[in-house]
Amino acid sequence: MKTKDRILNEARRLFNEQGFGNVTTAALAQAVGIAEGNLWYHFNNKRALVEAITLDFIKSANGRLELRPVDDDKVIDEYAAFLEAFAREITEYSFLYRDQADYGEHSAALLEELPKLYGESQRQFREFFSVMVRTGLLDWPEKQLGDLAVNASIILRYGLEYFREIGEEHPSTAETIRQIFAQHLTLFEHRLVPTAARRLRRAFSDIAAAVEGA
Amino acid sequence: MKTKDRILNEARRLFNEQGFGNVTTAALAQAVGIAEGNLWYHFNNKRALVEAITLDFIKSANGRLELRPVDDDKVIDEYAAFLEAFAREITEYSFLYRDQADYGEHSAALLEELPKLYGESQRQFREFFSVMVRTGLLDWPEKQLGDLAVNASIILRYGLEYFREIGEEHPSTAETIRQIFAQHLTLFEHRLVPTAARRLRRAFSDIAAAVEGA
DNA sequence: GTCTATAGCCCGATAGAC
DNA sequence: GTCTATCGGGCTATAGAC
Numbered sequence: 269m270k271t272k273d274r275i276l277n278e279a280r281r282l283f284n285e286q287g288f289g290n291v292t293t294a295a296l297a298q299a300v301g302i303a304e305g306n307l308w309y310h311f312n313n314k315r316a317l318v319e320a321i322t323l324d325f326i327k328s329a330n331g332r333l334e335l336r337p338v339d340d341d342k343v344i345d346e347y348a349a350f351l352e353a354f355a356r357e358i359t360e361y362s363f364l365y366r367d368q369a370d371y372g373e374h375s376a377a378l379l380e381e382l383p384k385l386y387g388e389s390q391r392q393f394r395e396f397f398s399v400m401v402r403t404g405l406l407d408w409p410e411k412q413l414g415d416l417a418v419n420a421s422i423i424l425r426y427g428l429e430y431f432r433e434i435g436e437e438h439p440s441t442a443e444t445i446r447q448i449f450a451q452h453l454t455l456f457e458h459r460l461v462p463t464a465a466r467r468l469r470r471a472f473s474d475i476a477a478a479v480e481g482a
Numbered sequence: 483m484k485t486k487d488r489i490l491n492e493a494r495r496l497f498n499e500q501g502f503g504n505v506t507t508a509a510l511a512q513a514v515g516i517a518e519g520n521l522w523y524h525f526n527n528k529r530a531l532v533e534a535i536t537l538d539f540i541k542s543a544n545g546r547l548e549l550r551p552v553d554d555d556k557v558i559d560e561y562a563a564f565l566e567a568f569a570r571e572i573t574e575y576s577f578l579y580r581d582q583a584d585y586g587e588h589s590a591a592l593l594e595e596l597p598k599l600y601g602e603s604q605r606q607f608r609e610f611f612s613v614m615v616r617t618g619l620l621d622w623p624e625k626q627l628g629d630l631a632v633n634a635s636i637i638l639r640y641g642l643e644y645f646r647e648i649g650e651e652h653p654s655t656a657e658t659i660r661q662i663f664a665q666h667l668t669l670f671e672h673r674l675v676p677t678a679a680r681r682l683r684r685a686f687s688d689i690a691a692a693v694e695g696a
Numbered sequence: 697g698t699c700t701a702t703a704g705c706c707c708g709a710t711a712g713a714c
Numbered sequence: 715g716t717c718t719a720t721c722g723g724g725c726t727a728t729a730g731a732c
Contacts, residue, residue, distance in 0.1 A: 286583060287503075287583040287584060289501075289503045289504070289584060290503070290583055290584065365647055369500055369501040369504055370501060370503060370504060382648075382649055383648075383649060386647075386648040386649075409672070412668065412672060415665070415668035416668075418665060418668075419633070419637060419665070419668065419669060421644075422636060422637055422640055422641065422644050422665075423633060423636055423637075425640070425644065426636055426639070426640035426643070426644070427636065429640070430635075430636050430639065430640070433579055433600075434596075434597075434600040435596055435597060435600075451629070451632060451633070451636075454626065454629035454630075454632075454633065455633060455669070458623070458626060
């Protein structure tokens with residue numbers, strides 16, 4: 269891999285792990301295995317790292333948004349695949365949201381994209397739920413699917429932080445991911461046909477394993 | 483107010499607003515209206531500020547935890563009062579959770595207290611829901627009240643951040659508070675008797691107004 | 697109890713050799 | 715494309731006058 273990409277990967281990893289402000293450029297250079305001055309050959313300043321990672325994030329999010337329900341018979345599997353992509357995205361780019369106060373304003377590219385990303389994301393959740401309702405798997409008033417979509421987003425978006433905060437011991441990240449998926453499922457599991465609920469819970473284990481490998 | 487208390491209030495306000503790492507002691511001293519060196523007379527170092535604020539937080543949280551349902555006929559009003567206290571606490575001490583990576587380890591006092599605080603907090607939610615179920619206001623399986631309590635905690639704890647992130651324009655903090663209360667209500671509103679739902683929504687407006695004044 | 701002056705450190709970033 | 719050497723600046727914290 270090119271040095272520039274190694275820097276970006278390591279920066280994203282460290283920012284997520286320790287917070288943007290807590291990662292010194294010296295530590296980043298050391299982690300990459302290059303001299304600190306070499307960073308400034310590839311990027312003008314620390315802020316430019318955020319801009320570059322943001323571009324990757326937008327690409328990743330737009331790819332995830334394309335995961336729509338296409339086959340009614342497989343909506344549960346498709347939903348599970350979508351959740352996996354969503355969880356990956358959240359874990360891989362969490363510092364972009366979390367540390368905004370730290371690195372300052374979002375890049376212009378992200379500011380322009382954000383409202384669309386959030387709006388589309390809500391619509392994406394609603395679409396999956398709609399298909400579940402239409403195929404008789406989920407019993408939920410169409411009018412209230414929007415609220416359910418918001419609640420699901422929040423649980424998935426902040427679940428990792430929540431379980432970290434409450435300090436429960438977890439054997440692995442995979443186990444925590446599985447836990448927030450299970451938690452989001454409790455939002456509507458009581459209105460889901462039992463076979464669908466079981467299939468989702470089974471799918472979550474696979475997702476958790478896949479995310480852990482990342 | 484004593485200088486020491488003015489420092490603590492201003493520090494908590496600035497930390498919440500800008501993040502612990504982004505508040506320089508020079509800026510804090512200026513905001514309080516004292517010389518920077520004077521800070522180090524009252525506190526040994528920046529970290530000591532966190533310890534002191536933590537003690538206030540523990541006191542506040544333990545006070546909030548005492549809000550239990552006592553009168554079955556007034557459980558909705560009591561629940562609303564509890565939510566108000568919870569929202570205040572979250573907004574007044576949010577940096578303690580959010581910026582932990584920034585200021586390092588929690589104080590020993592908080593580390594010892596945290597598991598109890600979270601456990602009691604879940605029990606508190608469950609108790610209110612239990613009374614609603616017992617008095618026929620809420621139709622929910624007793625077994626699944628724990629999940630509902632977790633979901634409610636997450637929505638209330640991270641709702642402010644979520645609505646800030648998605649960048650929706652809000653006329654005021656009070657309006658956002660009202661919005662996260664309404665959002666958490668959608669978790670169980672469809673199983674709540676209509677009169678109770680209406681009373682809660684009305685109570686939220688009062689809460690929002692009260693929090694705004696803080 | 698509050699102030700001024702300043703020490704000492706670490707950070708992000710630059711210059712220039714190779 | 716990568717390195718070493720170093721700078722200016724902002725930060726936390728100390729010393730000591732008042």
